[in-house]
Amino acid sequence: MADTFAARIPSGRLALAAVGGVALGPLDGRYSAAVAPLVDYLSEAALNRDRVAVEVEWLIHLTGNRVLPGTEPLTSEQQAGLRSIVTEFDTDAVAELGVIEKVTVHDVKAVEYFIGRRLPGLGIGHLTPLVHFGCTSEDINNLSYALGVQGAVRNVWLPAARSLVAKIGEMAQANRTISMLSRTHGQPATPTTLGKELAVFAHRLGRQLDRIAATEYLGKINGATGTYAAHYAAVPGADWQDVARAFVEGLGLTWNPLTTQIESHDWQAELYADMARFNRILHNLATDVWSYISIGYFAQVPVEGATGSSTMPHKVNPIRFENAEANLEISNALLDTLAATLVTSRWQRDLTDSSSQRNIGVAIGHSLLAINNVLGGLGRLDTAEKVLAGDLEQNWEVLGEAIQMVMRAEAVAGVPGMDNPYERLKELTRGQRVDAARMQEFVSGLGLSPEAEQRLLALTPAGYTGIAAQLVDHLGA
Numbered sequence: 001m002a003d004t005f006a007a008r009i010p011s012g013r014l015a016l017a018a019v020g021g022v023a024l025g026p027l028d029g030r031y032s033a034a035v036a037p038l039v040d041y042l043s044e045a046a047l048n049r050d051r052v053a054v055e056v057e058w059l060i061h062l063t064g065n066r067v068l069p070g071t072e073p074l075t076s077e078q079q080a081g082l083r084s085i086v087t088e089f090d091t092d093a094v095a096e097l098g099v100i101e102k103v104t105v106h107d108v109k110a111v112e113y114f115i116g117r118r119l120p121g122l123g124i125g126h127l128t129p130l131v132h133f134g135c136t137s138e139d140i141n142n143l144s145y146a147l148g149v150q151g152a153v154r155n156v157w158l159p160a161a162r163s164l165v166a167k168i169g170e171m172a173q174a175n176r177t178i179s180m181l182s183r184t185h186g187q188p189a190t191p192t193t194l195g196k197e198l199a200v201f202a203h204r205l206g207r208q209l210d211r212i213a214a215t216e217y218l219g220k221i222n223g224a225t226g227t228y229a230a231h232y233a234a235v236p237g238a239d240w241q242d243v244a245r246a247f248v249e250g251l252g253l254t255w256n257p258l259t260t261q262i263e264s265h266d267w268q269a270e271l272y273a274d275m276a277r278f279n280r281i282l283h284n285l286a287t288d289v290w291s292y293i294s295i296g297y298f299a300q301v302p303v304e305g306a307t308g309s310s311t312m313p314h315k316v317n318p319i320r321f322e323n324a325e326a327n328l329e330i331s332n333a334l335l336d337t338l339a340a341t342l343v344t345s346r347w348q349r350d351l352t353d354s355s356s357q358r359n360i361g362v363a364i365g366h367s368l369l370a371i372n373n374v375l376g377g378l379g380r381l382d383t384a385e386k387v388l389a390g391d392l393e394q395n396w397e398v399l400g401e402a403i404q405m406v407m408r409a410e411a412v413a414g415v416p417g418m419d420n421p422y423e424r425l426k427e428l429t430r431g432q433r434v435d436a437a438r439m440q441e442f443v444s445g446l447g448l449s450p451e452a453e454q455r456l457l458a459l460t461p462a463g464y465t466g467i468a469a470q471l472v473d474h475l476g477a
Contacts, residue, residue, distance in 0.1 A: 042148055049093075054144050096114060116128045119131070139221040160368055161371055172202055177193060179194075180388050181392050189398060199471065201284070201288075215271045218256040228240045254267075261349035285374065335367075338356055396461055397428075403442075416447070
């Protein structure tokens with residue numbers, strides 16, 4: 001046998017499968033602490049807890065509104081007992097559900113039986129037939145997913161994203177007057193301020209967060225093909241649309257009146273498209289900041305005891321931003337797939353959405369991880385003002401734009417000798433460096449009006465930023 005690693009240690013790759021706590025994916029392993037808050041909303045256990053909650057609330061809703069003849073509203077003690085099935089949902093409950101599902105081979109049916117087992121102990125065993133009454137599995141699933149995604153976005157992802165945008169806004173304000181050489185197409189261009197450039201990102205990201213915060217989370221509870229057929233067959237006298245609307249809205253969701261067996265998931269596609277757009281803008285920020293670090297505009301504050309390179313001890317690598325790039329790309333690959341897949345279902349139902357939705361937590365988790373990395377990376381940056389100033393001083397040719405525009409204005413005002421301003425500046429500056437002395441010599445020889453000449457002679461690259469600092473104020477508008 002060849003002397004290979006596998007041959008020498010044949011069981012080495014198998015042994016880890018039996019080790020407790022070993023995760024296949026990084027979100028459940030290396031990065032679990034960073035995404036832990038999402039577990040309470042988007043894990044399999046959270047989904048089952050929310051399924052239990054929806055079933056319990058449906059039972060309370062049906063009895064509380066006397067929808068079925070012969071039913072009476074539950075007492076406050078009975079309602080509290082039912083809701084305690086949700087609040088006391090723990091690892092033992094998860095294990096019990098797993099055992100039931102092995103028999104039912106159906107996760108939602110297992111939830112129904114799980115609840116039914118507990119009703120006799122609450123003194124309402126006679127209501128067991130009302131558990132899951134009139135429901136198809138997707139009546140429970142769509143509401144459970146909506147509640148989980150809503151909670152994850154509103155309580156975990158959005159607060160983290162808003163903290164990041166606030167940090168970028170703070171940096172924009174702190175650097176609003178710090179002049180910086182622009183680089184359009186990677187080449188020296190009209191100066192700006194570092195604060196204004198950061199404000200652009202804060203503004204862009206903030207707009208996406210406003211869209212995400214305004215998301216409608218839709219839900220339905222209308223039976224096997226969305227027709228309420230079973231409902232009216234059983235209780236023809238009830239206004240089932242009104243019952244359904246009140247229930248869905250009572251969960252804090254928006255009622256969808258027209259569906260097939262599934263709620264159409266369009267709201268999810270809209271949300272994931274907005275989140276992916278936020279991710280892409282954040283990716284742009286990460287690559288820009290990485291580039292500014294590489295040319296020395298930002299200095300990274302070293303973490304005491306940390307290693308930048310295993311062989312080059314001088315290095316402080318921008319790993320937070322690189323990590324964010326990778327995680328944003330992974331998140332978007334999943335978000336884009338979810339948005340594309342979930343809006344399609346063959347005829348009245350297929351199961352592609354079932355498998356797809358189990359990856360919602362992974363998609364949002366990688367985005368949350370990236371947000372935390374960028375936030376951490378920004379917190380360890382110092383602005384290298386001397387580097388920024390030195391770069392501007394080496395690029396006086398960027399004033400060519402200002403000079404030719406003044407010449408154009410002078411020509412309109414009737415000042416002679418202002419012909420072909422663009423061409424004259426192009427000859428002076430294109431593809432070559434021009435220092436302060438050469439630029440001022442050129443200006444002095446143009447024959448400008450005294451006021452215009454003095455204005456241009458006083459202009460420096462660092463001072464040629466227009467109202468960049470003032471534009472930062474739009475963040476507070």
